[in-house]
Amino acid sequence: MGSPWKALSDDNRRRILLLLKKKEIVTPTEIAHHFNFTMSGVSINLRILKEANLITEKREGKNKLYSLNRTTTAELARFFDDMYDYKLKSLKEYIENKERKRK
């Protein structure tokens, strides 16, 4: 299992994650077009994200479909909690404000 910290430390990989968040499910080709990346570059970065358990992959015919793994962040969240537990309180307020606005 690769380090999620290393996986997240690259700008392009974080951009890919945000795209996956937005589109729910995406093929490597779509990612390559969207950001103007080479296919091999996309493929490698998807592998790194997959090995860090940040995304999941499935094949559908010719295509591979990638989507966010929404459970893994617990590991990262735990670090932030260990680190900044009182900070998470202000994060909580931030989330609450956001929720208020949403309504």
Place this chain on the structure above:
Amino acid sequence: MGSPWKALSDDNRRRILLLLKKKEIVTPTEIAHHFNFTMSGVSINLRILKEANLITEKREGKNKLYSLNRTTTAELARFFDDMYDYKLKSLKEYIENKERKRK
């Protein structure tokens, strides 16, 4: 300003952060002893953490004192929020439980 993602991607730097969390305030010498790091190694990693705004530094006589910057994580938290907003909601519940226990 250095990237907090790069700063966090190194195991030793995260260990230093956790130590800072625990001890509140620490000198480079203490860190070096605690983990058996060289002074120069500690110094460089502290610089990287400082440039990423994850810690703050002050001088007190001969010593330099380092402590967690408890406000910066907002930047990182925002990414997690963009990414995993529903996740942060559960994090919020988790924090609330924690607060309840504290009382």
Place this chain on the structure above:
DNA sequence: TTGATAGTTATAGAACTATATAAATGTTTA
């Protein structure tokens, strides 16, 4: 089976990162 499409792996070079040793800087105290 062949061709077309989708994606991955191999390889190599450039850029970056980590770490150790040694030299240099800043601060205090005698």
Place this chain on the structure above:
DNA sequence: TAAACATTTATATAGTTCTATAACTATCAA
């Protein structure tokens, strides 16, 4: 000021990461 202590910077080196090009593999459809 000189000596001692605390820390940082310089330099070199080993290792890692990123990215591009080219070669390879997998799936489908004719």
